[in-house]
Amino acid sequence: MVDYHVHLENGPYTLEWLSLFIETGAKRGLKGIGFVEHGHRFLEARGIVDNSWADDQCTQRTEDFVNLVSRAKEQGYPVEILLGVEMDFIPGKEERIAAFLKGYPWDFVLGSVHWDGQNPLDWPGLLWREDEILPVYRKYFRLVKDMADTGLYDIAAHFDLVKVNGQRPPGIAVEEMEEVIGAVRAVARAGMAVEVSSAGLRKPVGEVYPSLEILRLIRSMEIPIVFSSDAHHPGDVGASFDDLATHVRSAGYEIHQRIWA
Numbered sequence: 410m411v412d413y414h415v416h417l418e419n420g421p422y423t424l425e426w427l428s429l430f431i432e433t434g435a436k437r438g439l440k441g442i443g444f445v446e447h448g449h450r451f452l453e454a455r456g457i458v459d460n461s462w463a464d465d466q467c468t469q470r471t472e473d474f475v476n477l478v479s480r481a482k483e484q485g486y487p488v489e490i491l492l493g494v495e496m497d498f499i500p501g502k503e504e505r506i507a508a509f510l511k512g513y514p515w516d517f518v519l520g521s522v523h524w525d526g527q528n529p530l531d532w533p534g535l536l537w538r539e540d541e542i543l544p545v546y547r548k549y550f551r552l553v554k555d556m557a558d559t560g561l562y563d564i565a566a567h568f569d570l571v572k573v574n575g576q577r578p579p580g581i582a583v584e585e586m587e588e589v590i591g592a593v594r595a596v597a598r599a600g601m602a603v604e605v606s607s608a609g610l611r612k613p614v615g616e617v618y619p620s621l622e623i624l625r626l627i628r629s630m631e632i633p634i635v636f637s638s639d640a641h642h643p644g645d646v647g648a649s650f651d652d653l654a655t656h657v658r659s660a661g662y663e664i665h666q667r668i669w670a
């Protein structure tokens with residue numbers, strides 16, 4: 410059992426900081442941790458997420474992150490270390506994304522949709538008017554489909570992130586939306602895995618990503634899943650993985666061994 414989505418961004422790129430995440434992971438019985446950084450924080454990926462907020466955060470050399478995680482792999486930690494990146498999908502930037510990804514030895518690439526053009530989709534406290542919710546959902550899941558269709562990504566991150574602040578389109582079952590089914594199909598076609606993430610439990614929506622109904626749809630297309638916490642602090646590594654286990658079992662997945670505490 411691996412936590413495939415752990416961020417180091419709230420501390421320095423040092424083994425001391427990284428080892429705090431390992432400590433929690435080991436305590437919770439994880440076999441591995443996949444460290445990721447947001448693509449928009451890397452100078453070499455500057456301009457892919459094309460807005461001033463991302464530019465302000467763009468301060469790290471990719472090489473420094475890659476070197477840190479590579480050094481960590483050689484430390485003999487009790488959990489296996491994987492090198493990952495959480496790369497936004499931005500329409501029109503496919504070639505730049507591909508060129509950036511090609512330059513480094515990633516073990517896996519998480520695909521994320523956080524932006525609709527200049528508009529954030531997952532900011533804390535962001536609330537849409539009731540009549541805006543359905544169009545936003547449609548747009549979000551179309552972007553997830555387009556992301557999968559690029560073939561550049563291994564894992565779809567926080568599949569139904571758009572629900573983050575608890576808003577849902579009125580009178581509609583999200584899992585029956587044509588755009589949602591289209592996104593799941595595209596993920597299956599691309600041979601990607603889907604992340605089952607406990608991050609939503611720590612957000613206003615208070616629910617795992619993806620919802621049970623969407624996860625059943627994902628299961629019906631025999632798409633593999635991975636567990637993730639989207640931890641940004643050491644204490645969140647492997648958080649609520651028991652809840653994730655219950656969630657995926659309810660969706661029809663089998664877990665043969667329970668190895669986290």
Ligand SMILES: [Zn+2]
Nearest residue numbers: 495521566567
């Ligand atoms: Zn994300």
Ligand SMILES: [Zn+2]
Nearest residue numbers: 414416495639
């Ligand atoms: Zn993340």
